[in-house]
Amino acid sequence: MPINRNALIRYKTIDNCLRNKYRSWTLDDLIDACSEALYEFEGIDKGVSRRTVQMDIQLMRSNKLGYNAPIVIKDKKYYAYSDAEYSITNIPLTDQDLGTLSEVVQILKQFKGFSHFEEIGGMVNRLEDKIYTSKTHSVSVIDFEKNDRLTGLHYLDTLYQAIIKKQVLNLTYQSFKAAEPQVYVFHPYLLKEYRNRWFILGVANRVKVHLTLALDRIKDISVNADFAYRENTLFNPSTFFENVIGVTKNAGQRPEYILFWIDKKNAPYVITKPIHNSQRIIKEDNMGIVFQICVVINFELERELLDFGDFIEVIRPRGLRKRIEKRLKTAGAYYEESKVLEIDDEIVEVYSPNPKDAGV
Template identity: 45%
Template sequence: MPLNRNTLMRVRIIDECLQRRQREWTLEDLREACEKELLEKEGICGISTRTTQRDIELMRSDKLGYNAPIIVKNKKYYTYEDPDFSITKLPLSKEDLNELSSALEIIKHYNGFSNMSGQEDILTRMQDKIACQTDNNKVVYIETNNKLKGLNFLGPLFDAVKRKDALIIEYKSFKAKRESRIYISPYILKEYNNRWFVIGVSPQKEVKTLALDRIIEIRKDDNHKYVDNTVFNPEKYLNEMIGVTRDLESNVETVIFWVDANQTPYIETKPFHESQEVEKENEDGSKVFRIRIIINYELERKLLGYGSHIKVIEPLHLKQRIANELILAAERYRR
């Protein structure tokens, strides 16, 4: 099982402590050092002595490939037997290099990120270093469409988010007859269904969601200050829905839908939403599912995509909209 981020952070903190040989470190000293940094950086408190002991044993073991030569002097003080040892100096194994190479391929798959400041050069140098030490047989293939418009804006938008730059974006939606000028402080880059979106707020703190394929031009806004995000919690904002379409006043609703036996395995193994639960199992193999979600355009498209294999049960207003769309589709096929 992969180690969680907090464990790796504690291991790094212990390593940094043991490298500082100008002082001696008791188990309690190491525990306090971990607790202090995790409280400051992650808001995590209450690290136990037993947790620190387990971290030290983990470092001594081969599980992470460290085999750290940690000894106890005078039955009290922890130190590295080799004064030059550090977990940061250990070479990567061939397995590590192969996994890192695959990860880099996935990162470079998103071609739009090649414009991020300094990132392309770093990725290229890393791949050159790794290539001579690993086999280069490609394993991971990700669905992509290099003809998608707007991918060239990914890098500049990423940099703007990191630098906290206010932007002026020339934009033309599919329904608009002419382009418009939008002032935005960008917070999030979101990919959905092979399309990219930037989400942020206007100087008046109105939430803006812009599709990158409708952007014409981006430039820095020198007349407005960047608006720090006090408007919404990005993770909560996105997790409450499928896709990107919503407003702050949207309420989470309970959606209940029936799925026939043919499609049930697919929807069970690839849930519509993280809140999905089985409400009822029927003898014919069909099931009734429940999700808690913002009802939006993307959810409706997803439900409609399953045609007759799905039937919305609740809420009534969603059931009626889906039914009306299917009736209209059937009428068009009869013409």
Template identity: 50%
Template sequence: MSSNKNALIRYKTLDKCLKNKYRKYTLEDLIDECSEALFEFEGKESYVSKRTVQLDLQNMRSEKFGYEAPIEVYERKYYRYSDPEYSIHNISVNESDLKAMNNAVQILKQFKDFSMFKEMNGVIQKLEDSIHATSQKSIIHLDKNEQLKGLEHIDILYESIISKKVLKILYKSFTARDSNVYTVHPQLLKEFNNRWFLICLYKQKMYNLALDRMESIEIDEKLKYIDKELDGDEYFKDIVGVTVSESMAPRNIVFFVNSANSPYVKTKPLHSSQEIIAETNEGTLFKICVQINFELERLLLGFGESLIVYKPRKLRLRMEEKFNSGIKNYQNLVIPDDNG
């Protein structure tokens, strides 16, 4: 269980004890209550230290989390709220808080038809009711497509990652003639360019499987799940897209973008490693350090004639080859008759 979730459980437990008018709680009692609460959630012994509970009480008293709880020690050893009506769940919010929450609700509402968020519908409605959210149209519009093929698989994949279950996936890649069953250990879900992928362990190697190529999914209860404990930020840090090579080192990609388009690359970097090497009136020379994969090539090709790859040479030649193939396609173009 994450430390944040542990802290929330402790705060909730301390709040319950401090507002209890019918029992006196010493510091040792509070420690026992927190340890017992964590045991109920985790299912294993979880002792909370004296220092941890003292720090929790200090945080609840402070403005750090907005509680400012009126915690007092009486008879030199018992803890309670000096205001018997106080609870950390009854914190008042100001007009600015309501406005921020209302904006958040408007964004959440855009996901109401998305498979993963269907169970959030009731929560969103409660939020709207509790903060008297306005029925204004959404000002922030997120790029989404609920009709994408494969979205129906997200729920079972998500739950399988959480509950650490091995899956048998009937999968047909774009290059395969027939469907095949993959027995995988699901690790992460990744969205890129409006498509979803499952990052999974298959035959001791990491693979990414597109959700729109999955035909059926079954849980295999017989096999023991292998958890690679992947951190998404770390796992994807050296790439553009979803395709990670375990054997390929990131390379310095040097490319030139003309002056008309370089502002777009400056304000929306192709990768977090992006640097500006030089600028002239004609354009800007950039550098990123990433693995060379299919998604990177697609991204660079998308800039058309406005971008030129300088290094590495192998990537430059491949880009040149693709542009030459594109030119031949247009030179040999035969437009079919349009009777519609």
């Protein structure tokens, strides 16, 4: 059965409500939630009818959509899932879904050779692998990098919709350094991924510079209709990160030439996987290779350089060299002075991975 976008929004909204174990949901509550979701995502201000939500629940309970949702009514009033772990997002793909995805993959593969579509290569591989494993009921033959414990990813679609629809948000955020959450009236401009973490860039009322906020530190998001959306005049999203490793950059911050030496044994790893697309070889001898990149100096750059451990030497700029040297000396002092307390053997035993699982 084909599902239109509005119906899918309602199903996902009902699913999100019933997965919330900290609240009881009447039919009127579900109607209000669906109406708010349609207004937020589609701009539809006409409320959802009682009959529509009742039909949605009936369809979700049935096998017509493949959901078979275990929706029950408690105390003759409140709707809930009888299985607390159930979600429509966890159901397997249907034959129709697999057929549609196969058609999409074939279309996307036609563009893989074009330079403007290079970024879709990984996405096509993911789709092909998902379709293959679902059809054959076999294990995956591609192991993509992932982190199943990341939080905040459920805000991705909300933020994406807010950007393209130019919506102002009430965004509750608590950084690692803050004792209490802070609420921003936020104008979102750009979603950015780095090392499997997602960030949103934008401006907030009464804040002069743009903010880069991690999705895993967001506590709540809602649309704020009291303020007009402020257009982005601070940076060009298509070029802002050209000279950046990571996500940290101030508007107007200029890139600098970074020179570093890698020993001969490890240099091939840097050649085959450049730190940045500006990377160039400046000098090469029997001991190693001097590389140059042109990037903004930020925390992520320093962490990237420190990842090379004892087979790198930062040459210039001098300030960056001094900071890397200082951080390495500090790290060495931890081992020399044994500052870390001994860990209880029982705790280690509880949290140690199974040697078989770890490949030991």
